[in-house]
Structure formats: C-alpha cells, structure tokens
Amino acid sequence: MLKASEADNDFVPWLAEAMPIVQWADDSLLLVSYRLRPEATWDNGSPVLARDVAFTLKVMNCPGLPTEMDQAMFGFIRDIRLDPTDARRFTLVCVGQSPDHVRSSGDFSILPEYVLDPEGQLRSIALPALRQTSRPVPAVVVAFARRYQALELNKHPERLPGCGPYRISDWQKGRYLTLARKTRWWADTLSSPPPVLQAFPDQLTYQIIPDAATATLALRRGEIDLYSLMPAAEFVRLQQSAADQQRLRFSATDSYEFLAASFDVRKSILRDALTRRALSQLFDVAALVQATQQGAAVPSVGLISPRVKAYYHDSLPLLRFDPTTAVSLLQQAGWQRRGAGPWTRPNAQGQPEQLRLDLSYRTGEPAYETAARQFSAAARAVGVAVNLRPTEQSVLSRQLRAGATDMSIRTFSGNPFSYDFTPLLHSRGIGASNNTGFSLPASDELIDRIATTDDPARKARLLRQFQLLLHQERPFTVLYFLRYRLAAAARLRVPVTGLKPGYEAARIRVEVPQL
Numbered sequence: 001m002l003k004a005s006e007a008d009n010d011f012v013p014w015l016a017e018a019m020p021i022v023q024w025a026d027d028s029l030l031l032v033s034y035r036l037r038p039e040a041t042w043d044n045g046s047p048v049l050a051r052d053v054a055f056t057l058k059v060m061n062c063p064g065l066p067t068e069m070d071q072a073m074f075g076f077i078r079d080i081r082l083d084p085t086d087a088r089r090f091t092l093v094c095v096g097q098s099p100d101h102v103r104s105s106g107d108f109s110i111l112p113e114y115v116l117d118p119e120g121q122l123r124s125i126a127l128p129a130l131r132q133t134s135r136p137v138p139a140v141v142v143a144f145a146r147r148y149q150a151l152e153l154n155k156h157p158e159r160l161p162g163c164g165p166y167r168i169s170d171w172q173k174g175r176y177l178t179l180a181r182k183t184r185w186w187a188d189t190l191s192s193p194p195p196v197l198q199a200f201p202d203q204l205t206y207q208i209i210p211d212a213a214t215a216t217l218a219l220r221r222g223e224i225d226l227y228s229l230m231p232a233a234e235f236v237r238l239q240q241s242a243a244d245q246q247r248l249r250f251s252a253t254d255s256y257e258f259l260a261a262s263f264d265v266r267k268s269i270l271r272d273a274l275t276r277r278a279l280s281q282l283f284d285v286a287a288l289v290q291a292t293q294q295g296a297a298v299p300s301v302g303l304i305s306p307r308v309k310a311y312y313h314d315s316l317p318l319l320r321f322d323p324t325t326a327v328s329l330l331q332q333a334g335w336q337r338r339g340a341g342p343w344t345r346p347n348a349q350g351q352p353e354q355l356r357l358d359l360s361y362r363t364g365e366p367a368y369e370t371a372a373r374q375f376s377a378a379a380r381a382v383g384v385a386v387n388l389r390p391t392e393q394s395v396l397s398r399q400l401r402a403g404a405t406d407m408s409i410r411t412f413s414g415n416p417f418s419y420d421f422t423p424l425l426h427s428r429g430i431g432a433s434n435n436t437g438f439s440l441p442a443s444d445e446l447i448d449r450i451a452t453t454d455d456p457a458r459k460a461r462l463l464r465q466f467q468l469l470l471h472q473e474r475p476f477t478v479l480y481f482l483r484y485r486l487a488a489a490a491r492l493r494v495p496v497t498g499l500k501p502g503y504e505a506a507r508i509r510v511e512v513p514q515l
Helices: 050-060 068-074 099-104 139-150 212-221 232-239 242-247 273-280 285-293 323-332 366-381 393-402 441-452 456-473
Strands: 002-005 010-013 021-025 029-035 077-082 089-095 166-172 176-181 203-207 226-228 248-263 343-346 352-354 356-362 385-391 407-413 476-489
Touching: 029 099, 050 068, 050 077, 050 089, 099 441, 212 226, 212 232, 232 242, 232 248, 232 476, 242 248, 248 273, 248 366, 273 323, 273 456, 285 366, 285 476, 356 366, 356 393, 366 385, 366 407, 385 393, 441 456
Parallel strands: 356 385, 356 407
Antiparallel strands: 002 010, 021 029, 029 089, 077 089, 166 176, 176 203, 226 476, 248 407, 248 476, 343 352
16 A cells, blocks of 8 residues: 655555545554555456455454464554445554554555455454454354465465556566566556556566576676676676676665674573673674675664664664674673583573574575674684574575574665564564564563654654664674665666665666667
8 A cells, every 4th residue: 555665765655545644542542544546456457445455454364374474564453444435445443653553554465355255255254353362263264264375376476466567477486487567557547657656667577596696697698687686796896897887787775674693582592692792792794794795885783774874873882803702791691611612501400501503594695604604613713613504595484483593694674764673573573573582571662662653853762772772682683784786788777776676676667779
C-alpha cells in the first residue's frame, strides 16, 4: 500500500489512494484508515479490494504457515475493519500509538484472495481469532494452510499473480528470472503517475551469477546490462579501464546496510557483555574496509548510519582493534588462562567451560570470508579457538533461527524512514527475527519509546540512549556501512538509491541517441 521513497525521505502511496488517516483510540490503540486506488486491479481484471488486505493479514497470522517473521514485523496490527459502504476502504486497528506503525502498516505485499482462497472460506474467521493460540485451530484454517503449502509458491511463483506492472514470463531456479511488462497495467490509466508507479522497461531479466569475476566479464561482454552491489575490487578495476569508461556508467552511493558480527547471547560463553565486548576488540575495521571495500565504506558506532546526522551518536568511540584490551576484558569477565592453554571459567552449573566459538557466515561472500578469517586469526593469537563455518544461505538462516551457532557475520538492511527495532532486538522478536536472543527490560522500553514518538528532538535523545546501551551490551558489533556500487551500459539511465538493491529497476530508461 505504501512504498519507501528515498527522494521523498518517507513512505509514499503505492496501492493506497493517499497516505492513511490516523486516529488515536483510548490510550493504546491506533486506527489507521486506508482507501485503495480505484484503478488498481489484479491480473484477471478484478479490483483490488479491502477484503484482499484482510485476507493477507489472516495469511500472515495463519497457524501452520511459516510466518513468524511477518508476525514479528506486523504483529502490532491486531484487527481490520472493513467499510460496509466502500469495498476499497478499511481501518487497521494497531496496538501502540507509534508513528512508525503508521508507515509500517502499509509496507507489506497484498495477496489475491481470488487465487488463494477462491471460495472465501477465511472470511468467516476474524483476524484476532487466528492470534489466540490457546484455542483449537478451526478446521477451515487447517484446510487452508494445507492448500497454501501444496501450492509450493517458493518453487512455483508463477502460480501467484499480482497487481504490479510485471509478470513472471520465464525462470529457472538458481539461474535467471524474467519479468515481462504487462501490456495493460492499471497505473497506465493514471493521467500523471508518480515515480513509484512508473514502469518503463518492457522486460527485466535477472541473471544469477554467484562469481563476481564471471559477472564482471559478462557485463564487459554486453551479456548483461547492469551489475549492482558490485564488489569494490571489480568496480575499481572497471573504473580504471579506458575502454570500460567508454561503454559503462558508474555510480556509488551510501547505503543503509551494514556489516555486523552477531553474538547469540543465549549461549553460556556469550551470556555477559564483557565477553562480547572483548571479542569485538578483535575486529580490525580499518583493515577490513581497505581489504574488502577499497577503503570506501563508513565505520559506525552502531546501527544508525553516520549519514543520518540527527540521530547518529557521534560522541561514542568507533571500534578499534585492541587485543590487549580484549584480554583484559576477558579476565574481568571471569575467564582464566594458564600459559598457552584455553580460556576457561565455570558455567552456571559450576562446571568448567572453554571459550571456543563457532563463527558462521554465508559461503561465497568475500567480505564475510575476510572478516571471519581476520577475526579468527586475531582470536587465535590471544588463545580463543574459532571454528569457521561457511554455510549456504538457506541453511544459515535455519541455524540462526534455531540458535545453532555462536557468532555470525551478516549484513543488515535498514532505511532512514523507520526506527522500529522490535523485530531485530526486542523480546517480542525472539524466535522470529531476533536471532541474537538479546533482550533487556531497559532495551525493550527504549525500543517501544523510540517507536512511539514522532518528536525529532525526543527521538534523537532516545536513539542516542539506545545506541549507548547497545555499545555497552554488544549483542552485535557493527563493523561498517556499505556503499552500493553499480555499473551499467552507457545507454541506460538508472535511478540510483541508497535502498537495496541500489537502483529502481522499473524506472530504468534507454537513452535515445540524438540525430
């Protein structure tokens, strides 16, 4: 319903006719009212209606479906009220009077009821009833979950039509995905469509090329037209080539994505902040930025980008590589080491445990690999054993959810329009997207207060307090914020953005040569 726009520095209407109308109810409820664009239709020509939104929310809360992430992110939406006089109008009942909830309330994809529940069997089930885990699951809900899973949408995305400008015309798992522009798309009827509703290319083909050198060669040969999120070394090499300067255009922009080392604080060896702070001192950020980003990345004290000057806590010190301090902090945490032996301390049961770490990261990613190996070498030098575990992404995701690793090197994506850290660090996110297992009453309270204030000065104070708390507790350590690098064929005009993937594909245009 809404879409993030860096140009507007906010969310803007997409499927919604306008930004929602907001009302406060009692002391804890927020009523967010939308109306969908009257032009909006599904691929079969039927209108996108409020009941499709209601259906989507029910799917997100449907027992038996793997929707924990959705529930963590949008669990504040407790009910939906359909307007009996207007099939396109509805009101979301939200818990917590957070301005960020207003923006987030429209930031999810709407599913077509006519495809997934053609008989409308879920209409009889109220959204709050799906959230009541203490009651038996209605038979109609169980049956729906089975039908939904039987569709295997992850293997057959073509079975799920949408209301956007493109449809899947061809795809092969692990190789490519081709989207074709619809000849008749509802937004084409608008007299002056805003940028978020513009779609120019007739076809978009995404090639999956895991190896950076192979992808760069394909770009140079003209086999692909655009390469985004380029590794720094490949990007710099192309920029230094006179021939490539003639046939390619280059752009680089600061992003809101950061590389971080995460700690699972539920593990006995990582239960205390002193140990996590000690291990953090073994990352040499300056060397990592130079080795993996050619020096073009931005170190940060925490999860707020330094480019967001109003909210960034610039009084906190940046992380520095300091093995001596790491050893001192380990000793303060109760770890002891005899000679060249391992670090040990008693666990909660009084039994000795060793400081040995499993460090997981996505295989095939040079930046992750470099950070992991650098940390391992520094840790080994001070007597901490580290087992490196390069892992395929889907397996790593399962491991993180299951708490099956001690540390991980990952990137986290953010945006400058919302500062609701509930999914990442709140106790309500544990078991879904809070893979560190970190939560404190103080941090939960700060997260809630940050999300519920719209006063910039107050939000800035709260965010600084939150950054200070994370700086002390270290559930994860931010290493640096990335720059998005993009190289494209010279004939293309590519709108770039600091939001992933670094460009707006639907608004790419081909430059018409001047006669």
